[in-house]
Amino acid sequence: MFKAIAKPVHPISTDTLLSSGSSFEGMLHSEAPLRIEGRYQGEIKSTNVVVIGESAVVQADINAAEVVIAGKVFGNIRADKRVTITSTGELYGNLTSNTLVIIDGGIMNGFSQMTGAVAAQTGELPDPQNGTLSTRHAAEAG
Incomplete structure (x- = not known):
């Protein structure tokens, strides 16, 4: 009678979220996927993916396996696998990564090193x- 409705799974599920309207300052270490939609200042270290949402403003150096930027980041990034800057993303800082993807409209102001x-x-x-x-x-x- 009732059918189970399958929920669409976002390709990057998030275990840790700093939501819009929130702000945080300090050192953040995470082994789980992390998504920031609010304001963050400090340093981020993750062994997983870090997603900077469209409403986010991040002033931090980020060291992670993968970084996706849809908001604004002021700081340097080091990613083991990939950095993706979406059409709404802005990076003001240097980056080091194995792969860099900048979608049309995305902004990167800094140096990159493969x-x-x-x-x-x-x-x-x-x-x-x-x-x-x-x-x-x-x-x-x-």
Whole structure:
């Protein structure tokens, strides 16, 4: 008589949420997926995904497995796997990651450095003078 209705599962489920209208300051360590929709200032360390929602304003350095930015981040990011800046996302700081995705409309104001297999395969090395990839190495690798 009654059918179970399957709930759609968001591809990045969230165990920890700092909701819109909330603010927090300090050091945050998380092994669970983390989503911030409010204001945060300090430092974030996670072994999982960190999602910065559209209404979020984060002033922090972030070290995580993966970071998705749909709001504003002022600080440096280090991600083991991937950083995604959505069309509403803004990053004002430097980042180091294996993969960087910036969707049309997303803003990144800073330097990026590729890590892992991608940089090793292309032979691109960071220029110590300004933190950018050397185009000479990129041209020789292709």
